[in-house]
Amino acid sequence: MELGLVGLGKMGGNMRERIRRAGHTVIGYDRNRDLADVHSLKELVDSLQGPRVVWVMVPAGAATQSTIDELAELLSPGDIVVDGGNSRWTDDEKHAEELKAKGIGFVDCGVSGGVWGLENGYALMYGGDAEHVAKVQPIFDALKPEGDFGSVHAGKVGAGHFAKMVHNGIEYAMMQAYAEGWELLEKVDSVTDVREVFRSWQEGTVIRSWLLDLAVNALNEDEHLDGLRGFAADSGEGRWTVEAAIDNAVPLPAITASLFARFSSRQEDSPQMKMIAALRNQFGGHAVESKK
Secondary structure, three states, rough: OEEEEOOOHHHHHHHHHHHOOOOEEHHHEOOOOOOEEEEOOHHHHHHHHOOOOOOOOOOOOHHHHHHHHHHHHHOOOEEEEEEEEEEHHHHHHHHHHHHHHOOOOOEEEEEEEEHHHHOOOOOOEEOOOOOHHHHHHHHHHHOOOOOOOOOEEEEOOHHHHHHHHHHHHHHHHHHHHHHHHHHHHOOOOOOOOOOHHHHHOOOOOOOOHHHHHHHHHHHHHHOOOOEEEEOOOOOHHHHHHHHHHHOOOOOOOOHHHHHHHHHHHHHOHHHHHHHHHHHHHHHHHOOOOOOO
């Protein structure tokens, strides 16, 4: 299968490689000419045989909107656009309607896997009409982890990004719990090797997880996280999760508290946020702020 891929950064570049390893043809475009196979969206579209599938992997908001607007003028009826970035689900509904008016299909896809996805596969949550999803399915199969799980047709347009948003909200709360436990262990005199306590939890405990493994990785690199500033950004999806909870009258006390804790990290050098920052760097390659 042929795929056009727009955006070849930390995620998109590795996705291109994984799809190629599965035997598909990927033509990639990025504003960074050193990364790109072609040097304009028009060249990308012209390089693909119809019906085309173009996967957009650029930052949510204005960058995604402008890319989809341009593709809408270049693509033909029967082509498909996939938004694999972290767009808000309400934007998906708008994009689907705009493209439908031109006979172009739309699929939204939440993608999880970070910098580890090339080797481990990407967890995929996608939304859209069944006929549109079916045209993209070989690419979903190439990207997903090995085995029976790791991808889902979550529902209609917007469902994929909504599911990924909730996933990230849960991630916020899990990270916060590990960070709070780590700070408390570091605080007391009786525990003399916090890193090894965390390592011991990796086997046989109910709280073992990939996030715990990444926490141990971070502690191996900097045992007390002394080199990090206790600052953790939020990508927006935590806020959207809380807003959706309010709209639907669903109580989310743990996720909401974890979001507010990140806000507090911007007011002081929080020990907990050192762990949050370290975990975000471990799984997603997100930037950290070094302690001056």
